Amino acid sequence: MRSRLLIRPSELRRLNPKTGVYDMPIGNGLFSKERIRSGQQVVHFTGDILATRADIIQAKEVSDHGGYVITNIAQTFGLDCFHTAARHQCFASMANSPYKCMNIVRNIIPRANVQKSCKAMSDGTYLFGLIASEDIKPFTEILVNYGHAYIYPSHYEEY
Secondary structure, three states: OHHHEEEEEOOEEEEOOOOOOEEEEOOEEEEEOOOEOOOOEEEEOOOEEEOOHHHHHHHHHOHHHHHHEEEOOOOOOEEEOHHHHHOOOOHHHHOEOOOOEEEOOOOEOOOOOEEEEEEEOOOOOEEEEEEEOOOEOOOOEOEEOOOOOOOOOHHHOOO
């Protein structure tokens, strides 16, 4: 899967709440190298296993972890992808949210082209990943709606 993806500077700029202009860079993004068909697994998340609800709550309370904690719907099992993302071992974590953003290269308001997936495995763990929700053309940024609980890193608010 990783062979068909690349990390490079995002085409997105976040809306600056002070000026109302899309001028806040969001760093790197995840891009397709080749066409990905709707319904295909794009990439999976890797991270530290959070086997209990208490582990999940503790990981979410760590200030720097933001949207890096991925859980199943019941929030009974999860992954803390913060450290694997920092070491570029979790390509899935490089998929940006289009929330309050503009694609400055294509001059469009972006929308998500993948969705989160969660599959229960036979050993009691879960496989978290991203599934294409539409056909994705080569060199298109992979975007996902992380949900209402997604938190942008705090340094964006200081801009």
